[in-house]
Amino acid sequence: MLPPEEEIFVIGAGAMAEAFVKGLTSRKAIRAQRLMVVNRSQSDRLNNLCQTYGVQAASWEQVENARLVVVAVKPANVGEVLERIRPMLHGQPVLSFAAGVSIEWMSSVIGGASPVIRTMPNIPVAVLEGATAVSFGPGTSWTDKELVRYLLGQLGEVVEIDESLMNSATAFSGSGPGFVCYFLEAMEDAAVRLGFEPETARELLLQTVVGTARTLREWGLSPHELRRRVTSPGGTTHAGVTVMEESHLRGIVDKALGAAADRSAEMGDSYK
Ligand SMILES: NC(=O)c1ccc[n+]([C@@H]2O[C@H](COP(=O)([O-])OP(=O)(O)OC[C@H]3O[C@@H](n4cnc5c(N)ncnc54)[C@H](OP(=O)(O)O)[C@@H]3O)[C@@H](O)[C@H]2O)c1
Incomplete structure (x- = not known):
């Protein structure tokens, strides 16, 4: 699905990032070396992801060439992360796992430089039996949508919803x-x-x-x-x-x- 030379850049090395990496690598949806990961502290969590799944510890500049950027940090940290990657965005889609953070707000932080995709997964993604609701922001291309459905589909079921239903999805699934x-x-x-x-x-x-x-x-x-x-x-x-x-x-x-x-x-x- 993903051409072998393309990379996915994951920001965060916590529970959600691990579920994502585990889903993609265990189902062989992407070669582990194509998953680039950064976190705040380059801590044990990042080392653990690299050792367990074979993903690469990345440098922030690699956002520039990524096919997709995945934001897997706590909602309170989304703003600082988006500001940091803003200069390297030129249309590659940005997917967020953060609860409660709207597409409109994230788009405004990055100055509309890339389409934004908002998701609401649940904890069973950790065992690849998750239920993930997804909303695509303006400007997301058909191929980007297909790519995201395919990647999230490795973690369980994926359902596209209107963003106005995201709070309900947070409450429900x-x-x-x-x-x-x-x-x-x-x-x-x-x-x-x-x-x-x-x-x-x-x-x-x-x-x-x-x-x-x-x-x-x-x-x-x-x-x-x-x-x-x-x-x-x-x-x-x-x-x-x-x-x-x-x-x-x-x-x-x-x-x-x-x-x-x-x-x-x-x-x-x-x-x-
Ligand atoms: N866990 C779930 O089941 C679940 C379900 C639904 C939605 N979500 C959403 O998923 C997101 C991540 O949750 P989580 O449970 O994975 O959190 P987590 O385990 O606390 O992991 C957060 C990660 O973000 C990194 N981080 C924080 N600020 C950063 C920055 N400025 N630059 C780079 N990395 C930064 C942290 O780095 P350090 O390791 O250096 O601290 C850590 O690796 C949240 O927004 C949450 O709403 C999670």
Whole structure:
């Protein structure tokens, strides 16, 4: 997909940069030597990436010749990084993983020198089972979009959304693993109260989650349809779901996602 002489320049050597590098190298989407990485301190984290995945520690000047520049630093550091690379940008797309930082703001910092792509991945990208929402800024070419979809696709599923939905994506798929884990914590605690050893509870729980997700995907069903199939009138699932309905669990989930989306918007405003 990527011509062998082209390079991707990654800024940051943290968790997100590692997931990106791991996805591309383990799936052989790009030769490791074509991934150039810088971070702030040239620390152990950068050395670790180089040793583990075979990527190159880069110098900032190499931005000039990169096919794509990937910004994998905390939202608060995006501005300083963009200012630093601004003189070397001449149209090569800049992809950001930073939560809450808008395309318009990033474009203004780089003076419109390159198209900007904003993404919202989630933590399962670390095991290449992520869900990444992507919005393409003005001026992103068809080939750049295809390249980005291909590269992010190595980390899991990729869905293109309008940028106005990014706060919602942050709340839904971005924070989603945290919400799912909160429910799973409650399931696990309840299983222990029902008499299971914690280890046995964990084993049954994880396979129940993985198996349910896989069944939904393979059978092409909605969660509602699968739930109906496993709920016999007067049976055990019915008894449990009745308690959830009476306790207004749906309303609680709705409020929780709303609060997360509002918080994402507030945090985004604070970086401007
Ligand atoms: N982790 C996730 O699951 C996840 C999910 C969704 C979105 N994101 C987004 O991904 C971005 C990165 O998150 P992370 O978890 O990977 O953060 P992280 O582990 O803290 O890594 C941040 C990296 O940025 C580097 N850095 C900071 N300022 C820099 C500068 N001025 N120049 C060069 N490098 C600089 C740091 O360098 P040093 O090593 O020298 O400190 C570090 O390597 C964030 O914006 C976050 O919103 C992450």
